[in-house]
Amino acid sequence: MKILVCLKQTFDTEAKITLDSNGKIESKGVSMIMNPYDEFAVEEALRIKEKGEGEVTVISVGGQQTQDALRQALAMGADKAVLVDPGEIELDEFSTATVLAKTIGGMEYDIILGGFRAIDDGSAQVVGRVAELLNIPVVNVVTKLEIEGGKALATREVEGGSEVIEVALPAAFTAQKGLNEPRYPSMKGIMKAKKKPMDKKTLADVGLDENQIAAKVKALSFSLPEARQAGKVIPGEAAEAAKELARLLREEAKVI
Amino acid sequence: MAANFLMPTRDQKFILKEWLPLEQVLSYEAFSEAYSMDDVDMILEQAHKMCREIIAPTNEEGDKNPAHLVDGKVILPESFKEAYDFVQENGWGTSNLDTEGGALPELLLTAVNEFILGANPAFAPYVGATTGSAKLIQTFGNDWQKGLFLPKMMEGAWSGTMCLTEPNAGSDVGDITTKAFPTETPGVYKIKGTKCFITAGDHNLTENIIHLLLARIEGAAQGTKGISLFIVPKYRVDDNGNITGSNDVTCVGVEHKMGLKASATAMLSFGDNNDCLGYLVGDPPDENGKAQGMAQMFQMMNGARYETGLMALAVAAVAYHNAAQYARERIQGRPLTNPKSDRLQIIKHADVRRMLMNMKAHNEAVRAMIYKTGFMMDVQHHDPDEGKRKMAAAYVDVTTPLIKAYASDVVWPLTGEAIQVYGGYGFSEEYPVAQSARDCKIYSIWEGTNYIQALDLIGRKWTMKNGEVFKAWMKDLKQTIESFGDKPEFAKEYAILSEAYKAYRGIQQKTMEFYMQQKFDLLPLFATRILHCTAKLYCGTLIVDQAVLAAGKMSELGADHFDYAFYRGKVEAARYYVRNIVPEVMCTAGIIADADTSVLDAPEEAFNF
Ligand SMILES: Cc1cc2nc3c(=O)[nH]c(=O)nc-3n(C[C@H](O)[C@H](O)[C@H](O)COP(=O)(O)OP(=O)(O)OC[C@H]3O[C@@H](n4cnc5c(N)ncnc54)[C@H](O)[C@@H]3O)c2cc1C
Ligand SMILES: Cc1cc2nc3c(=O)[nH]c(=O)nc-3n(C[C@H](O)[C@H](O)[C@H](O)COP(=O)(O)OP(=O)(O)OC[C@H]3O[C@@H](n4cnc5c(N)ncnc54)[C@H](O)[C@@H]3O)c2cc1C
Numbered sequence: 001m002k003i004l005v006c007l008k009q010t011f012d013t014e015a016k017i018t019l020d021s022n023g024k025i026e027s028k029g030v031s032m033i034m035n036p037y038d039e040f041a042v043e044e045a046l047r048i049k050e051k052g053e054g055e056v057t058v059i060s061v062g063g064q065q066t067q068d069a070l071r072q073a074l075a076m077g078a079d080k081a082v083l084v085d086p087g088e089i090e091l092d093e094f095s096t097a098t099v100l101a102k103t104i105g106g107m108e109y110d111i112i113l114g115g116f117r118a119i120d121d122g123s124a125q126v127v128g129r130v131a132e133l134l135n136i137p138v139v140n141v142v143t144k145l146e147i148e149g150g151k152a153l154a155t156r157e158v159e160g161g162s163e164v165i166e167v168a169l170p171a172a173f174t175a176q177k178g179l180n181e182p183r184y185p186s187m188k189g190i191m192k193a194k195k196k197p198m199d200k201k202t203l204a205d206v207g208l209d210e211n212q213i214a215a216k217v218k219a220l221s222f223s224l225p226e227a228r229q230a231g232k233v234i235p236g237e238a239a240e241a242a243k244e245l246a247r248l249l250r251e252e253a254k255v256i
Numbered sequence: 257m258a259a260n261f262l263m264p265t266r267d268q269k270f271i272l273k274e275w276l277p278l279e280q281v282l283s284y285e286a287f288s289e290a291y292s293m294d295d296v297d298m299i300l301e302q303a304h305k306m307c308r309e310i311i312a313p314t315n316e317e318g319d320k321n322p323a324h325l326v327d328g329k330v331i332l333p334e335s336f337k338e339a340y341d342f343v344q345e346n347g348w349g350t351s352n353l354d355t356e357g358g359a360l361p362e363l364l365l366t367a368v369n370e371f372i373l374g375a376n377p378a379f380a381p382y383v384g385a386t387t388g389s390a391k392l393i394q395t396f397g398n399d400w401q402k403g404l405f406l407p408k409m410m411e412g413a414w415s416g417t418m419c420l421t422e423p424n425a426g427s428d429v430g431d432i433t434t435k436a437f438p439t440e441t442p443g444v445y446k447i448k449g450t451k452c453f454i455t456a457g458d459h460n461l462t463e464n465i466i467h468l469l470l471a472r473i474e475g476a477a478q479g480t481k482g483i484s485l486f487i488v489p490k491y492r493v494d495d496n497g498n499i500t501g502s503n504d505v506t507c508v509g510v511e512h513k514m515g516l517k518a519s520a521t522a523m524l525s526f527g528d529n530n531d532c533l534g535y536l537v538g539d540p541p542d543e544n545g546k547a548q549g550m551a552q553m554f555q556m557m558n559g560a561r562y563e564t565g566l567m568a569l570a571v572a573a574v575a576y577h578n579a580a581q582y583a584r585e586r587i588q589g590r591p592l593t594n595p596k597s598d599r600l601q602i603i604k605h606a607d608v609r610r611m612l613m614n615m616k617a618h619n620e621a622v623r624a625m626i627y628k629t630g631f632m633m634d635v636q637h638h639d640p641d642e643g644k645r646k647m648a649a650a651y652v653d654v655t656t657p658l659i660k661a662y663a664s665d666v667v668w669p670l671t672g673e674a675i676q677v678y679g680g681y682g683f684s685e686e687y688p689v690a691q692s693a694r695d696c697k698i699y700s701i702w703e704g705t706n707y708i709q710a711l712d713l714i715g716r717k718w719t720m721k722n723g724e725v726f727k728a729w730m731k732d733l734k735q736t737i738e739s740f741g742d743k744p745e746f747a748k749e750y751a752i753l754s755e756a757y758k759a760y761r762g763i764q765q766k767t768m769e770f771y772m773q774q775k776f777d778l779l780p781l782f783a784t785r786i787l788h789c790t791a792k793l794y795c796g797t798l799i800v801d802q803a804v805l806a807a808g809k810m811s812e813l814g815a816d817h818f819d820y821a822f823y824r825g826k827v828e829a830a831r832y833y834v835r836n837i838v839p840e841v842m843c844t845a846g847i848i849a850d851a852d853t854s855v856l857d858a859p860e861e862a863f864n865f
Contacts, residue, residue: 029818187347191290191358
């Protein structure tokens with residue numbers, strides 16, 4: 001079983017996001033992590049492999065720093081990593097998916113996994129687009145996945161419940177929270193990761209040029225959420241204060 | 257409420273990747289296959305993540321649910337078992353003794369351990385005691401002992417302890433009364449005695465507990481030289497490591513302590529029914545009754561002293577970061593210069609800033625001292641050049657008592673200061689830093705009280721090999737100070753450190769005079785203060801050494817760079833430490849030169865009032 005996992009490096013969930021002087025998101029000095037939904041995908045890939053036989057390859061499109069996220073996946077137990085560094089150009093979901101699909105197109109695979117969305121831009125498009133380009137089915141927001149006899153049974157979230165889908169392999173799946181508990185890399189894992197292959201490619205290596213992946217979407221501006229207003233303390237006896245609170249909620253906040 | 261595990265990794269990364277030659281360490285044969293500089297961030301990040309997500313959540317539970325005795329067994333919070341298994345099974349604990357299996361160098365392990373200790377200071381000793389005792393078996397045990405005990409301890413199935421202290425023999429280890437009686441089997445003895453204050457002495461984390469115990473074999477010499485070291489498992493085991501029954505070790509009580517509440521401190525009784533077997537480590541006493549136990553135990557003790565300094569640093573760091581965060585959020589007081597303006601975050605007040613800087617500067621200075629020794633330990637054990645190994649070993653000898661005692665003496669006032677930043681809330685257990693203050697007090701006491709460290713410094717380390725060792729260490733220090741001479745931005749620091757160096761030489765001379773004049777009373781009177789002076793001079797030198805590097809980075813990167821504040825902070829912390837703390841060396845030198853004996857002149861009865 002050949003399993004490919006598409007993963008992205010994102011800002012740390014705890015990172016404080018600021019805008020630089022050009023109004024772009026400031027990425028310098030922000031600590032980076034593997035997108036948490038992709039961690040579910042890596043974990044699922046490892047579990048599928050551990051149940052039978054197989055090989056897990058993790059793939060990312062990004063700069064050299066992205067190796068850290070790939071290395072974490074290797075330390076968790078993935079076998080190989082592929083990094084495609086497109087250089088200093090702006091990417092949108094179309095560009096990323098195109099690079100991934102082109103890279104994957106030259107590889108063997110039975111299963112493609114990824115997070116259903118990335119926590120930074122939250123667009124939830126990339127794996128779906130990759131599947132489309134490769135012309136294979138995709139099942140989104142998967143919370144349970146069973147593989148047997150060239151088929152997969154995937155449980156996915158739908159409004160108010162869940163749905164079970166059977167699909168023939170090869171197919172792509174996107175991981176939702178709840179799919180599993182990702183493991184932490186052990187010391188031994190970190191040590192072994194060093195010896196695992198990390199295949200670094202350029203756009204040209206995968207047979208693309210910048211024009212073919214020019215972004216179709218352009219972000220016009222970014223803005224930070226408004227700072228939270230200071231809370232209000234209502235003084236006085238409890239009964240009086242409660243009355244005042246009710247009045248404020250009705251008349252000022254207009255929520256009741 | 258337990259301290260939030262706030263511990264940025266930036267200073268550790270600065271030390272490992274910019275200040276100390278970790279690359280040199282990783283090139284040693286023991287590590288070159290396993291690790292490279294590229295792995296450093298991942299190791300630190302993953303260790304930090306484990307601390308945040310798995311260990312830190314156990315801290316509050318432990319503080320609220322102290323280790324307690326039920327039917328002769330110590331019960332710990334459930335979460336401790338999970339955390340213990342996790343650390344041991346994932347290679348962050350005792351398995352680091354396995355040099356074949358990719359042990360981390362001491363320098364890196366120091367960072368990992370700083371995080372673990374900061375995440376839950378009451379949890380870490382379960383791992384630490386296991387590693388310390390396993391290391392003793394690894395170094396001094398015979399093949400059977402190593403084969404039987406080490407694998408189980410490294411994988412986390414069994415834990416370990418160090419049993420030295422007895423009710424009537426704390427600092428006076430030489431006066432222990434626990435006895436060992438030979439049996440028909442050579443190397444196997446019957447143990448009888450009571451040990452107290454044993455960290456991790458009993459608990460429900462592991463299926464067996466392996467006590468490394470000091471006892472006197474019948475007929476051996478009195479005092480420390482007649483003491484032997486034994487492996488005494490709580491439960492007996494067969495050669496395959498299966499538990500076969502009781503070994504007559506009972507836990508008769510646990511201490512109710514002011515801090516480290518979930519770290520079980522047990523009173524243990526060995527051989528109540530005359531059926532407790534211990535396995536001798538090394539050889540039996542020679543014909544003069546001289547045994548090997550104390551020398552063996554010292555190997556562990558040096559490691560434990562280093563670790564105690566690190567514990568103190570970790571608690572101080574977490575308390576500092578909590579206080580700094582609180583100071584950013586708490587709004588109180590208007591600027592003195594403009595009383596009509598809005599109230600401010602207290603971090604904007606000079607006096608609060610002073611407290612934060614005092615904590616930051618001490619922490620960074622102490623961290624520099626500890627990690628530098630961590631590096632020297634790697635050189636000591638792994639450098640291919642024998643001369644360098646010896647030089648490093650001597651260096652570690654000198655700095656160990658400084659690390660143990662200075663770090664653990666400053667952590668108490670530093671956590672007190674963290675409380676002060678919180679104001680009334682600091683005194684409340686609903687807020688994080690009260691626990692830090694309670695937890696840290698033990699560090700100046702265990703592993704040899706800080707007075708014993710001070711005696712070790714002036715009695716042993718000053719005089720080792722006719723004083724050559726210390727002289728070489730001082731020369732190295734002097735050279736580092738001299739290297740600041742051509743740095744105009746540190747001219748003042750250079751001047752203060754040079755003066756402190758001179759004052760320190762004065763202290764040494766004066767001490768020598770006391771000795772020549774047979775005023776022996778004065779040595780212990782000033783010992784602790786001399787140790788503090790040594791550490792202040794040393795820490796001041798190291799922190800300026802770091803600041804020189806940081807100043808270079810500052811001008812290279814410019815004020816707009818995201819890392820500027822870090823480097824600027826390092827430079828200011830160094831200035832603060834040298835200008836505000838190091839001059840105390842001059843002050844103490846004056847007191848010693850004056851040979852003030854008010855302490856000794858006061859009659860004992862004076863202390864009735
Ligand atoms: C929480 C905790 C955990 C511990 N864990 C362990 C453990 O795992 N294993 C173990 O074996 N022990 C352990 N200990 C014991 C610890 O090492 C001792 O408490 C320590 O060695 C001091 O001994 P003591 O308490 O008997 O104090 P004492 O020796 O009575 O000392 C009291 C004071 O007198 C001073 N003093 C003593 N002798 C002299 C002297 N000759 N000259 C000048 N001053 C002197 C000391 O410096 C100290 O200030 C632990 C203790 C605690 C509290
Ligand atoms: C056990 C206990 C008993 C108490 N009993 C009483 C009582 O009986 N009656 C009563 O009225 N109160 C009582 N208090 C409240 C106590 O007096 C306050 O906690 C104290 O005044 C400090 O205020 P705070 O806690 O709000 O700290 P803060 O005022 O928030 O101070 C936090 C830190 O900021 C510093 N700081 C604050 N403002 C400035 C400034 N302008 N410039 C520089 N630094 C500043 C402080 O020095 C402190 O280090 C009690 C508190 C406790 C904990």
